[in-house]
Amino acid sequence: MFRYTKKTLVIEIVTILGTAILLLPFWILLMGSLKTLPAILATPAVAPPTQPTIENFIQLLSPASASSGNIWTGLASSAVITAGSIILLIVLGSLAAYAISRSTSRWSRRAYYLFLVAIVLPTQLGTLPLYIGARNLGLVGNPWGMILIYTGMLLPLSVFLYANFFRNLGPEYEEAAVIDGANRYQVFWRIVFPLMSPATGTVAILAGLIVWNDFFTALIFLNGTPYQTLPVVMYSYVGSLVSQWNLIFSVVIISMIPILAFYAFAQKKFIQGYAGGLKG
Amino acid sequence: MTQMMTQTEAITTGGRGRSARGRSRRGAYHVKLGSWWWALPALVLMAFVIYVTTVAGGFFAFTNWSGVGAFQFTGIQNFVKIFQTPELIGSLWNTLFLAIGFLIFTNVFGLLFALALNRGLKTRYLLRTLVFMPVVVSPIAVSYIWKFIFDYNGPLNQILVAVGLQKQNWLASPTLAIWCVLIVMVWQNIGFIMVTYLAGLATVPVEMEEAAAIDGAGPWRRFRSVVLPLIQPSVAIATTLTLIQGLRVFDQVVALTNGGPAGATQTLALEVYQQAFTYQQFGFGAALALVLFVLILIFSLAQQWATRDRSEKGA
Numbered sequence: 001m002f003r004y005t006k007k008t009l010v011i012e013i014v015t016i017l018g019t020a021i022l023l024l025p026f027w028i029l030l031m032g033s034l035k036t037l038p039a040i041l042a043t044p045a046v047a048p049p050t051q052p053t054i055e056n057f058i059q060l061l062s063p064a065s066a067s068s069g070n071i072w073t074g075l076a077s078s079a080v081i082t083a084g085s086i087i088l089l090i091v092l093g094s095l096a097a098y099a100i101s102r103s104t105s106r107w108s109r110r111a112y113y114l115f116l117v118a119i120v121l122p123t124q125l126g127t128l129p130l131y132i133g134a135r136n137l138g139l140v141g142n143p144w145g146m147i148l149i150y151t152g153m154l155l156p157l158s159v160f161l162y163a164n165f166f167r168n169l170g171p172e173y174e175e176a177a178v179i180d181g182a183n184r185y186q187v188f189w190r191i192v193f194p195l196m197s198p199a200t201g202t203v204a205i206l207a208g209l210i211v212w213n214d215f216f217t218a219l220i221f222l223n224g225t226p227y228q229t230l231p232v233v234m235y236s237y238v239g240s241l242v243s244q245w246n247l248i249f250s251v252v253i254i255s256m257i258p259i260l261a262f263y264a265f266a267q268k269k270f271i272q273g274y275a276g277g278l279k280g
Numbered sequence: 281m282t283q284m285m286t287q288t289e290a291i292t293t294g295g296r297g298r299s300a301r302g303r304s305r306r307g308a309y310h311v312k313l314g315s316w317w318w319a320l321p322a323l324v325l326m327a328f329v330i331y332v333t334t335v336a337g338g339f340f341a342f343t344n345w346s347g348v349g350a351f352q353f354t355g356i357q358n359f360v361k362i363f364q365t366p367e368l369i370g371s372l373w374n375t376l377f378l379a380i381g382f383l384i385f386t387n388v389f390g391l392l393f394a395l396a397l398n399r400g401l402k403t404r405y406l407l408r409t410l411v412f413m414p415v416v417v418s419p420i421a422v423s424y425i426w427k428f429i430f431d432y433n434g435p436l437n438q439i440l441v442a443v444g445l446q447k448q449n450w451l452a453s454p455t456l457a458i459w460c461v462l463i464v465m466v467w468q469n470i471g472f473i474m475v476t477y478l479a480g481l482a483t484v485p486v487e488m489e490e491a492a493a494i495d496g497a498g499p500w501r502r503f504r505s506v507v508l509p510l511i512q513p514s515v516a517i518a519t520t521l522t523l524i525q526g527l528r529v530f531d532q533v534v535a536l537t538n539g540g541p542a543g544a545t546q547t548l549a550l551e552v553y554q555q556a557f558t559y560q561q562f563g564f565g566a567a568l569a570l571v572l573f574v575l576i577l578i579f580s581l582a583q584q585w586a587t588r589d590r591s592e593k594g595a
Contacts, residue, residue: 008401012401015396015407016403019393023410025422025426028425028428028435045429045435095319096318096321103314105316107316114331118326118330118331120580121580122577124569124572125572126334127333127337128556128562129333129334129336129340132347148325148329151325152326156326171313187313187314213420215420215530216530231420231531234420235534238535248428256421270416271412
């Protein structure tokens with residue numbers, strides 16, 4: 001067995017220091033958001049504010065300010081688009097993966113390969129024609145179009161995660177339910193759906209993070225529309241502020257709070273999802 | 281081999297040919313679960329969003345389409361232009377520099393943190409959670425924090441002045457700016473690569489390391505000869521993922537420098553965006569995207585090859 005020696009203690013201290021240095025930008029961000037602009041420029045970045053103020057957040061979010069409308073609608077459309085994509089990815093992805101992993105037809109294997117290859121295929125090339133196609137269908141600049149586009153892009157990941165899960169699950173529970181007289185819809189809804197919740201959690205976390213944080217696709221499809229997601233709102237807002245770091249820090253913190261709150265609650269699931277899920 | 285193939289074929293075609301009767305005869309122990317058409321909505325949506333658009337992108341790469349109206353076939357003219365334009369060659373090199381630098385530094389730091397936090401330390405669970413934290417926030421938000429850190433009056437220059445060095449114009453310097461972009465990319469992804477390596481390290485038996493220690497192997501020798509060969513699959517995955525992610529870099533560049541100063545941090549993904557949406561040259565943008573696509577595809581295939589190698593070893 002490993003013993004906790006003096007050397008381990010040294011490694012522990014060094015690692016704690018390394019982590020502290022790594023997290024320094026978060027500290028600078030938090031301290032800066034609580035200072036006034038002159039205080040940010042005059043005091044060391046790591047020093048706590050002498051007179052902490054939440055004036056920056058008030059200035060950003062109060063209905064009277066010019067920016068608050070954009071930030072609130074940005075939060076709302078990020079939430080709607082992320083939630084909608086997660087729901088569609090769970091429903092369509094699990095149904096497809098289930099049909100593929102329980103069917104013995106050779107078509108199901110071919111369909112599965114199509115999904116697997118799509119994981120590897122870089123999305124850059126398709127983005128431009130996707131924009132033209134979506135524009136012709138009226139899907140550009142509205143949240144429903146974005147939900148469909150994100151779902152289509154992330155379905156391979158969702159199908160891959162669910163198919164892995166179903167393969168390890170085995171059909172025994174479902175067969176027992178069929179023998180007891182359940183039809184295939186009841187089997188899926190009553191037996192499979194509750195059983196697959198660990199895979200659903202992973203799909204929701206990975207897809208949710210990707211959609212919530214996505215900037216490239218959102219910039220192309222939503223820039224300048226009333227449904228800009230938070231990263232796009234932040235981008236155009238910061239572009240309009242010239243070195244007003246107090247406000248920049250505050251808008252950055254506001255954009256981080258939802259995701260960090262989720263992370264605080266489910267950090268284990270986040271880490272597991274990344275360690276296992278993105279290997280595909 | 282041939283025999284086996286015909287046998288499976290016979291079974292599958294037989295099963296398909298008289299499906300209803302064949303299935304019901306086996307029904308006692310083989311029940312039908314789900315229906316094939318359940319996969320259809322996902323398949324159709326994915327095929328449109330990914331396959332149809334990618335094929336269309338490959339097509340437009342050989343045209344001079346502006347995004348609206350008529351277009352002409354121009355053959356390989358777009359590609360000739362790409363490789364004759366010094367700025368575009370420069371952005372190709374910048375992209376490769378960032379991808380390879382990202383691969384090296386993220387993997388080195390990620391592996392160091394993974395080795396330190398694998399076992400033994402009392403605070404390891406808390407530290408893992410903290411090191412992973414940057415991964416979950418958006419790259420664009422992270423870039424704005426760093427933009428302040430690199431600012432001329434920012435904390436980095438404050439430190440330089442405090443230790444008696446000259447202030448640097450980090451983001452405005454043609455040589456330093458690309459390193460700034462690289463630092464932000466690496467910083468945000470150390471935690472991601474760390475958990476990839478931790479998953480690999482969890483499969484290394486403690487006994488093996490102890491046996492090597494008893495045989496007199498020092499820490500470096502133990503790592504080199506025992507641990508590293510056993511986490512080879514994680515190394516393959518982590519290096520390929522970072523390389524691909526590095527080739528696609530967009531958010532950090534847009535937020536930190538927008539390609540400047542004077543194209544010193546211009547990357548392929550940013551160039552694709554600017555050509556197609558700022559200059560309305562869809563065909564040319566698609567040609568650039570095709571170059572990026574081929575680059576990424578080559579490295580993705582390398583990853584497929586590396587992971588297949590693993591499963592053979594495992595079997």
